[in-house]
Amino acid sequence: MKLYMSEGSPFARKVRVVLLEKGxxxxxxxxxxxxxxxxxxxxxxxVPLLEDGAxxxxxxxxxxxxxxxTYPDAKAGGDMAATPPLSPWMARPERRWDDMTTxxxxxxxxxxxANLRLMQPDGLTPENSDYLARQRTRVGRCxxxxxxxxxxxxxxxxxxxxxxxxxxxP
Numbered sequence: 001m002k003l004y005m006s007e008g009s010p011f012a013r014k015v016r017v018v019l020l021e022k023g024x025x026x027x028x029x030x031x032x033x034x035x036x037x038x039x040x041x042x043x044x045x046x047v048p049l050l051e052d053g054a055x056x057x058x059x060x061x062x063x064x065x066x067x068x069x070t071y072p073d074a075k076a077g078g079d080m081a082a083t084p085p086l087s088p089w090m091a092r093p094e095r096r097w098d099d100m101t102t103x104x105x106x107x108x109x110x111x112x113x114a115n116l117r118l119m120q121p122d123g124l125t126p127e128n129s130d131y132l133a134r135q136r137t138r139v140g141r142c143x144x145x146x147x148x149x150x151x152x153x154x155x156x157x158x159x160x161x162x163x164x165x166x167x168x169x170p
Contacts, residue, residue, distance in 0.1 A: 001026040004041055004049040008032065008117075010110045010170040011060035012048035017165050018064050021086040023076035061103065064162055065090050087159040095156075102146070102155055102163050109142035110170040 003019070003026050005012035019026050031047075042049050042058045049058045050066070057063050068088060075081065091099030112135040119125070119132055126133040146167065149155065155163035 002029055002051040003027070004029045004031075004051070005047045006030065006032045009047055010114065013169040014060050014162075014165050015048045015050065015063050015067075017169065018067055018086070018162070020080065021076055021082050021160070021165075022067060022071055022074040023080065024067070024071060024074055061090065061107065061162075061166075068162075082160045084153075084158055084160050087156060087161040090162050092156055099156070099161075099163060102149060103166060105142050105145055106163065106166040109139060109146070110166070112136075112138045112142070113170045 001019075001024060003012065003015060005016070005028060007030055016028075037045055041047065042056060044058050046058065048060055048063060049056060050063045052066075052070070055066075057066050068090065072088060075086070090103065091097075115135045116126070116132060116139070119129070124132055126136040150167075151157055155161050155167070
């Protein structure tokens with residue numbers, strides 16, 4: 001199994017956490033900066049991308065869902081075992097749409113944070129870009145919304161959930 005990634009990507013970080021929590025061996029192909037546009041990374045030209053045998057999957061939530069479904073019994077052993085345990089699902093079955101909405105909000109938050117960070121080297125800031133000003137506003141609103149839903153035990157008490165992992169990775 002091979003994970004194409006950059007070190008600063010919150011999306012790749014989320015996938016790495018799940019791979020480690022499941023105790024799955026993987027090789028990292030790390031390239032910080034822009035990858036070539038020759039198509040080797042896939043049609044989205046973005047990381048993370050997981051290669052598992054002949055299967056290539058991109059987009060972090062899709063990769064995580066693939067890992068949960070393809071390797072349901074994989075678990076890290078010894079000191080690496082999570083307490084509470086890693087959730088076996090993206091969203092709790094009884095709260096699917098609430099949890100998926102939470103995941104979508106966290107993804108929007110992470111995307112906005114990434115946009116703000118990636119535009120700085122080009123001199124673009126919320127002060128000189130309406131788009132980035134909107135991204136900064138989105139960050140605050142997403143954090144406020146999430147704060148109303150999280151508990152002292154995370155988003156899904158009793159589990160180390162994908163929502164928890166996604167939230168701590170940006």
